[in-house]
Amino acid sequence: MVRWSQQLIPTLREAPAEAEIPSHQLMLRAGLIRKLSGGLYTFLPLGLRALHKVERIVREEMDRAGALEVLMPAMHPQEIWEQTGRFDVLKDVMFKIKDRQERNLVLGPTHEEIVTDLVAHEVQSYRQLPVNLYQIQTKFRDEIRPRFGLMRAKEFIMKDAYSFDMNLEGVEKSYQAMYRAYERIFKRAGLRTKVVEADTGAMGGSASHEFMVLADAGEDGIIECEACSYAANLERAEGVSRGERVFADAGQSTAVVATPNQRTMEDVSRFFKSPAVRLIKTLIYLADEKPVAALVPGDRDVNEIKLKRALKVVALVLADDATIAKVTHAPVGFAGPVGLTIPIIADEKLKGYRGAITGANQADAHLVNVDLARDAKIETWADISNANAGDGCPRCEKGNLVAKRGIEVGHVFKLGTKYSEALGAGYLDPEGQRKTAIMGCYGIGVTRTLQSVIEQSHDANGIVWPISIAPYQVEVLPINVAHAPTMEAALKIVAELEAAGFEVLFDDRDERPGVKFKDADLLGLPIRINVGEKGLAKGVLEIKLRHNGELRAVPPEQVLATVQACAEELRTGVAVL
Ligand SMILES: [Zn+2]
Structure with missing residues (x-):
């Protein structure tokens, strides 16, 4: 025991x-x-x-x-x-x-x-x-x-x-x-x-x-x-972008706009009063130590695992400021695809982008009315961005991604x-x-x-163990260990349960009932049997199921059969706990 x-x-x-x-x-x-x-x-x-x-x-x-x-x-x-x-x-x-x-x-x-x-x-x-x-x-x-x-x-x-x-x-x-x-x-x-x-x-x-x-x-x-x-x-x-690809002024020729100190996507989006999806984010990477420009829509992040796979390289790191300055001829924050001489890989979600906004490859300036196919030399198109919640499903095409x-x-x-x-x-x-x-x-x-x-199976009071992996399947809890008939009845049911193959934890501590009940809920063993003076006077013990709080008053001679039935229910229904 x-x-x-x-x-x-x-x-x-x-x-x-x-x-x-x-x-x-x-x-x-x-x-x-x-x-x-x-x-x-x-x-x-x-x-x-x-x-x-x-x-x-x-x-x-x-x-x-x-x-x-x-x-x-x-x-x-x-x-x-x-x-x-x-x-x-x-x-x-x-x-x-x-x-x-x-x-x-x-x-x-x-x-x-x-x-x-x-x-x-x-x-x-x-x-x-x-x-x-x-x-x-x-x-x-x-x-x-x-x-x-x-x-x-x-x-x-x-x-x-x-x-x-x-x-x-x-x-x-x-x-x-x-x-x-x-x-x-x-x-x-x-x-x-x-x-x-x-x-x-x-x-x-x-x-x-x-x-x-x-x-x-x-x-x-x-x-x-x-x-x-x-x-x-x-x-x-993968996500199917439902964002726009053709924006106001599409078809007009590109123009440089002064954007002093507007470096981040948020800055630029606010400055042009345009949604982030209209911006093209240009990131310079060192792929196996060679510089490459990766383009994604402004409302998305580059997925470096996808990018690495698309480029077929082993090492991929964001380029340092000196490399960025060298390949874009501009400080960090103003890179864009137009006029770049390094290889450019663009996210598929950018296909058909017209009237977009990018960095101008010069300090404090952006380029507007960019038509990606017309104005930039894209070497590779690939899925290199994260899917966003709200994208279309790539499998069924009807559903939304969450x-x-x-x-x-x-x-x-x-x-x-x-x-x-x-x-x-x-x-x-x-x-x-x-x-x-x-x-x-x-x-x-x-x-x-x-x-x-x-993490999946608990409530405010404690753990709710599935019976298959609970440390013990049953806890027997005598409410007052100083009361001889209580202990006698409790020990009898422990012996019966163990003889029937159950693993039983016997709370023989001389503690207040409140403490023992709280600990029992915290430990969360699936089946608990409370043995108390009041119940014994009525000829019953109390069986409590941890997962739904259900209480059953059962005569001592029926406890084993009831516990067996409960355990069987818990075993077969374990996946729906
Ligand atoms: Zn779907």
Whole structure:
């Protein structure tokens, strides 16, 4: 029997000031975790029980999907990261250490290199493929700003899986198997997720989806269609601009207008009394160290991931003031496409722009009546801007896009051969020909998933655990522990429940009922049984369901059957909590 008085459950009345979002506050208040220092947390007994349950669900579904569990080292030689060129990409987020022989080591933020090296050594023949290896392990990232508890920590637990296939058909199958496993995992953990199209970013691949938990505290922007199922990460989202493209005075020749000190989009928009959409924003970048001008409508931001992809470059940074002055012959704030001699890439939403306003490439001046096709030499047209809420849907074309916030809990990628080529993971096909394996990779933030459940499932009084991952399923709460018949009845029901396989937390503390009730709501175990003198006098115990506050008075001999029925309802309805 688990007695509260002998447990370590340090509940707090108030949320510590450092906790900004509900789930972080509740994990601290309910005594699930404690902070060691920024981005580093200890799991206390209740938090660890819930974490183990999430891990068990992940493990069961990965095994069911045919993936094989391994455990790779968290510490890696730096050279292996250099072999794929990713040391340069990730060196800022990696913790770098040296052993006593002065060898360079890193703490792994992810494991593509390590698993590919393993497969390169262990797989030789097509007979050994496909194979999907996964692990549940601690990862390390040197976050600039660790925050929100387990959401963005320096050390966290991930499930990462890597599939190796012979052909694109095989990769598609592995990808779909993982996609379906993820749907089951999150549903079983009691999470409602939204699947969005995602960018592959630093991973280098061709297709990917993210599993998002919609939440105001989410760090990811999501764009979704009101009318159809289109949803994408903001970094990836496409939107059909409904903004105007032909403005007043279109067709007239360009003219320079003095605009002293009007540098920002807001300044210029106010100065010309024109909406921002009429302005063309010109940004000078260094793409693989060569200057290039990127144009987007004035009411949008350049999406650097899209821009990088469109330019097919590795390094992309905004140009420094000296470079801007050199290529535009003007100080920062007055760049425009007309007359530029560096390559120009323009956002597709600018197609057909006439009567627009741009910088004039001279100090304190703008150019009006710009007809982009007529007046500028555009080398490339591409989607290089963020979608805005209110844009048309690129899929159904009827719906409007709306913006949401989300927490990424899972991510599936088709990786291609980037790692298998660099590290020599291949196989001999039936004809004896040497081929490169094609990879997919699949991550779930396990600790983040746990906190996301709380972010999505809580109320003003505390956590509302889905029964599948609650630290205990039932709390038995004797109202007055000094009253012998109360304790006798309470212990009897605890024994019955445990014999039937329930995990029970017994609040045997000699505290005021108000304190115990408040703590019970804060902890949020799904089913609670109050045992009190008044009820016993009437021959009943009280069963309270945390998720809807429903109370049932039940004779002691019917408690077990009622709890079993409630638990079954909660299990089957877990996704609608
Ligand atoms: Zn749509």
